Amino acid sequence: MFAGLRRAHLGPRRGVGWMVAGPALLAMLIAGCAQAGASEAEDLLIWVDGANVPLLEDVAALFTESEGVEVRVQEVGFSDIRGQLLQAGPAGKGPDLIIGANDWIGELVINGAIAAIQLPNPDDFNPTALEAFSWDGQLYGVPYAQENLALYRNTDLVPEAPETFEEVVEISMELQESGEVDQAFMIPSSPDEAPYHYHPLVRGFGGYVFAYGEQGYDPSDVGIDNPGAIAAGEAVQGWVDSGLINPNVDGGIQQEQFGLGNVAFAISGPWALVQGGAGFEETGVNFAVQAIPPIDGNTSRPYVGSQGMMVSAFSDKPLLAQSFATEVMAGVDAQMIMYGANAPPVLTEVIELAQQENPNLAAVGEAGAVGEPLPAVPAMSSVFRAQGDAWTLIFRGAPVQSTLDNTAAIVRDALEG
Amino acid sequence: MSVDTRPGQPDTGRRSPPTSSLVNRLGGSASAIAVKLVALAVVNGLFLAAVPRMIEVEAWSMLAVAGLATLALDVIYLRRDLLPLKYLVPGTIFMLLFQAFPVTYTFYLSFTNYGAGHILTQDQAIERIEDDSLEVVGAVTYDARPVVGPDQVGALLTDPTGSTFLGTTDGLTAVDEQLPEGFEAVSLQEAAEQEDAYAQLRIPTDEGEVRLRSLTSAAVLEQTRVYDPDTGVLTDLTTEMAYTPVEGTFTADDGSTITPGWRVPIGINNYTRVFTSPEISGPFLRVFLWTFVFALLSVSTTFALGLLLAIALNKKGMRGLKTYRSLLIFPYALPSFLTALIWRGLLNESFGPVNQILATEIPWLTDPTVAKVSILLVNLWLGFPYMFIVSLGALQSIPGDMLEAAETDGATGVQRFRHVTFPLLLVSLGPLLVATFAFNFNNFNIVYLLTGGGPPIEGAQTPAGHTDILISYTYRLSFEGGQGAQYAFAAAIAVIIFMIVASLSAWGFRRTVHLEDL
Numbered sequence: 001m002f003a004g005l006r007r008a009h010l011g012p013r014r015g016v017g018w019m020v021a022g023p024a025l026l027a028m029l030i031a032g033c034a035q036a037g038a039s040e041a042e043d044l045l046i047w048v049d050g051a052n053v054p055l056l057e058d059v060a061a062l063f064t065e066s067e068g069v070e071v072r073v074q075e076v077g078f079s080d081i082r083g084q085l086l087q088a089g090p091a092g093k094g095p096d097l098i099i100g101a102n103d104w105i106g107e108l109v110i111n112g113a114i115a116a117i118q119l120p121n122p123d124d125f126n127p128t129a130l131e132a133f134s135w136d137g138q139l140y141g142v143p144y145a146q147e148n149l150a151l152y153r154n155t156d157l158v159p160e161a162p163e164t165f166e167e168v169v170e171i172s173m174e175l176q177e178s179g180e181v182d183q184a185f186m187i188p189s190s191p192d193e194a195p196y197h198y199h200p201l202v203r204g205f206g207g208y209v210f211a212y213g214e215q216g217y218d219p220s221d222v223g224i225d226n227p228g229a230i231a232a233g234e235a236v237q238g239w240v241d242s243g244l245i246n247p248n249v250d251g252g253i254q255q256e257q258f259g260l261g262n263v264a265f266a267i268s269g270p271w272a273l274v275q276g277g278a279g280f281e282e283t284g285v286n287f288a289v290q291a292i293p294p295i296d297g298n299t300s301r302p303y304v305g306s307q308g309m310m311v312s313a314f315s316d317k318p319l320l321a322q323s324f325a326t327e328v329m330a331g332v333d334a335q336m337i338m339y340g341a342n343a344p345p346v347l348t349e350v351i352e353l354a355q356q357e358n359p360n361l362a363a364v365g366e367a368g369a370v371g372e373p374l375p376a377v378p379a380m381s382s383v384f385r386a387q388g389d390a391w392t393l394i395f396r397g398a399p400v401q402s403t404l405d406n407t408a409a410i411v412r413d414a415l416e417g
Numbered sequence: 418m419s420v421d422t423r424p425g426q427p428d429t430g431r432r433s434p435p436t437s438s439l440v441n442r443l444g445g446s447a448s449a450i451a452v453k454l455v456a457l458a459v460v461n462g463l464f465l466a467a468v469p470r471m472i473e474v475e476a477w478s479m480l481a482v483a484g485l486a487t488l489a490l491d492v493i494y495l496r497r498d499l500l501p502l503k504y505l506v507p508g509t510i511f512m513l514l515f516q517a518f519p520v521t522y523t524f525y526l527s528f529t530n531y532g533a534g535h536i537l538t539q540d541q542a543i544e545r546i547e548d549d550s551l552e553v554v555g556a557v558t559y560d561a562r563p564v565v566g567p568d569q570v571g572a573l574l575t576d577p578t579g580s581t582f583l584g585t586t587d588g589l590t591a592v593d594e595q596l597p598e599g600f601e602a603v604s605l606q607e608a609a610e611q612e613d614a615y616a617q618l619r620i621p622t623d624e625g626e627v628r629l630r631s632l633t634s635a636a637v638l639e640q641t642r643v644y645d646p647d648t649g650v651l652t653d654l655t656t657e658m659a660y661t662p663v664e665g666t667f668t669a670d671d672g673s674t675i676t677p678g679w680r681v682p683i684g685i686n687n688y689t690r691v692f693t694s695p696e697i698s699g700p701f702l703r704v705f706l707w708t709f710v711f712a713l714l715s716v717s718t719t720f721a722l723g724l725l726l727a728i729a730l731n732k733k734g735m736r737g738l739k740t741y742r743s744l745l746i747f748p749y750a751l752p753s754f755l756t757a758l759i760w761r762g763l764l765n766e767s768f769g770p771v772n773q774i775l776a777t778e779i780p781w782l783t784d785p786t787v788a789k790v791s792i793l794l795v796n797l798w799l800g801f802p803y804m805f806i807v808s809l810g811a812l813q814s815i816p817g818d819m820l821e822a823a824e825t826d827g828a829t830g831v832q833r834f835r836h837v838t839f840p841l842l843l844v845s846l847g848p849l850l851v852a853t854f855a856f857n858f859n860n861f862n863i864v865y866l867l868t869g870g871g872p873p874i875e876g877a878q879t880p881a882g883h884t885d886i887l888i889s890y891t892y893r894l895s896f897e898g899g900q901g902a903q904y905a906f907a908a909a910i911a912v913i914i915f916m917i918v919a920s921l922s923a924w925g926f927r928r929t930v931h932l933e934d935l
Contacts, residue, residue: 001865018750027773038698044605062603067604068606069605069606069609083902086536087536088590090536090538092474107900107901109676110533110543110676110677110900111536111677111901112536112541112546112549112676113536115548115549118553118630120560120634191871191873192869192870213870220674239646248765249767250765281552297869307746313545316612317609318616319612319616319630319632320605320612320632321631322631323605323631323633323634325631325651326631326633327631327633378533378901379899379900380898382880382897382898385880385893385897385898387881389871389873389880390873392783392871393872393875396783398875403875406876406877409878409880410879413696414898414900415900
């Protein structure tokens with residue numbers, strides 16, 4: 001060791017210079033590169049799921065053309081956007097705007113993660129979509145699409161549209177008894193899917209999750225265990241016994257079987273139409289779309305979800321972000337571009353276009369006219385979770401009353417925090 | 418480093434080229450020095466690159482730690498002495514970064530209220546509440562365009578009747594055709610470069626102060642909630658209610674609260690909740706027992722099958738040996754999250770190929786008991802190749818002369834296995850078995866993707882399923898229960914699970930040390 005130290009003093013000065021200068025230069029180079037990488041020339045950053053990236057890039061180009069604003073569109077998984085905004089935002093690393101679903105806003109608002117928006121043209125929008133994006137009387141998103149369930153019917157197997165749900169049951173049972181099809185009616189029933197897909201039936205019987213009125217949802221009025229909900233549970237249990245409903249059906253199985261022409265009726269949303277080859281419009285099956293028919297004379301109301309743009313409360317350019325949402329995203333040009341997302345549009349002009357160009361998609365949208373907004377209550381994931389378990393138990397023959405009593409207790413508990 | 422083994426040799430002094438004196442000074446071959454210098458330069462560069470950012474967010478302690486660490490690395494690797502440190506430091510740094518820091522941070526989080534409704538700092542929460550409380554006064558809203566003046570920014574405002582005004586801090590001035598001298602309209606991009614100035618623009622009018630809501634719209638806005646930093650009280654001006662901070666939430670005397678809240682330490686509340694809340698402790702014991710059984714059976718079944726196959730395929734000169742071995746490793750080569758999903762489809766009661774081929778209607782994933790068997794079978798399928806590989810390796814490392822000696826002594830095949838092969842195997846495989854147990858104890862993927870924890874337990878006060886293990890159960894509790902992600906609560910449970918797994922593993926490793934004495 002001493003030898004090494006001694007040699008250091010004896011070495012030529014040039015060597016020392018290089019030893020210090022070389023690494024230092026390289027260090028500065030790296031520091032420089034990192035700096036250059038960190039400060040990209042962008043005014044706004046949007047997080048959007050993969051499928052919508054090309055659409056948002058076109059929308060962003062509108063803003064660049066008119067105002068010279070550079071908007072960067074960054075891909076983030078749909079299911080990650082909400083959570084990552086909540087984590088990255090407070091640390092100052094989040095986006096200025098996000099694309100997401102209306103049922104996120106409750107959680108995002110109580111966490112202070114998104115800012116309210118004032119639309120210049122609210123009357124041009126489907127009111128249900130705007131209501132879906134409202135919380136406590138304020139609007140928190142600019143919608144561009146809506147999503148709701150409808151009844152898909154194989155027109156080769158069932159030429160005439162049924163007018164009541166009782167007819168659906170009757171026709172299905174006849175088809176099954178005659179041996180024409182194995183499973184005439186399909187509804188996705190996995191624990192993740194059942195609460196959303198069975199909701200229209202439950203509403204037809206008079207059950208509900210939260211009471212819905214003029215003021216929107218009232219989370220203090222839980223109807224998961226009311227007489228209507230119990231009647232629905234018992235009816236479903238009867239249909240499982242009679243073979244109308246097979247609880248082992250999930251969305252994937254339904255999509256495949258209906259596309260093959262093996263199913264007479266399917267409950268599904270706009271996503272069933274085009275699905276990269278597996279969509280009903282792509283497999284060549286002959287079908288028609290209609291609203292889920294009324295049960296026992298009562299309207300079957302599906303949830304109407306909505307997709308749209310939200311402004312992050314952590315944006316360091318909140319005024320510019322607001323302008324992008326209200327001027328660009330809410331405008332006809334952007335809404336026309338977003339029509340490419342294959343979901344029913346929500347702006348009047350685009351809805352009219354869809355009615356001419358894409359009647360099936362427009363029909364799904366029209367089926368949502370009797371619907372109610374998908375609740376944005378932050379406890380919604382707890383609600384769906386508990387309901388998913390309840391349906392699984394009901395399918396397997398558990399007593400409906402006690403099962404739903406327990407579910408309602410879990411939900412009331414979750415609402416308290 | 419190999420060149421530097423000549424401490425006794427005379428110094429070569431000035432005759433040597435500069436590189437060789439560098440070699441002497443730093444130790445090692447020229448290429449080794451180059452690698453070392455480049456690596457150090459990268460470290461220094463990364464530090465320098467991070468400095469402006471750390472100054473920007475005022476992370477002084479982080480800056481100090483990172484600076485000292487970088488300096489220490491430079492000193493340690495540029496000097497010829499300190500040899501032990503050269504070996505110890507990289508490992509220590511990685512351990513601190515990837516083990517000690519996350520554990521400490523989780524531990525810290527578990528004593529806070531970080532989670533749904535409490536993700537902001539207090540300053541952020543106050544800013545949010547005040548901004549959200551802006552209310553439009555009067556019916557007039559203006560279309561706006563940003564304008565730059567001689568010494569201030571302004572906005573060109575158009576009211577619903579089409580009249581146009583220039584709005585500045587001096588008030589409104591009617592504009593006919595042209596902007597007044599010195600004022601100039603700018604694009605939104607230019608305006609956004611000094612957004613703060615526009616955000617702070619207050620235009621006094623008869624109805625109140627007009628503010629920009631975006632760069633393109635404005636209205637008379639009034640703030641209805643005000644925070645007083647001196648008293649720490651937030652007042653709602655419309656209701657005259659006063660809110661004081663209680664555990665990270667502004668709370669009024671009547672118990673009403675304002676969202677969002679902010680994160681604060683709350684002591685051991687998260688832990689007491691785990692142990693005292695009947696909803697949580699109800700299914701907890703049941704889930705805990707199944708976690709134990711699941712981990713234990715997963716290890717023993719995979720080990721048994723892997724070892725059996727390893728013994729069968731340890732015969733030298735067997736035909737197609739390599740093909741068999743490759744085929745058996747196959748399940749290991751596929752990502753488990755994909756195969757778990759595929760198994761979920763295969764085991765569907767009505768539409769799954771398994772029941773269709775067997776012509777049965779076995780409720781693989783929907784019956785409580787059968788689902789437990791299914792999950793163990795799928796885990797066996799996923800896990801045995803690993804055990805097969807390690808067992809095969811261990812078998813081949815057992816010295817042949819020991820087995821020969823046993824054979825000479827007249828031991829049968831079974832006796833040789835029981836008294837020679839198996840004990841020797843356990844010496845080398847014991848730690849792996851313990852590690853596999855710890856892994857399966859927290860095997861979230863298989864449970865979440867195959868059964869989702871289901872089928873549900875009837876009448877459970879909190880959603881829990883028959884195949885839920887601790888980690889999947891607490892995931893549901895923390896992220897799918899209540900009003901959203903409860904990170905701090907999840908951290909508390911993670912700490913508890915960490916304690917359980919750490920003590921079980923410690924016990925297990927100690928046992929494997931005893932095996933070596935055999």
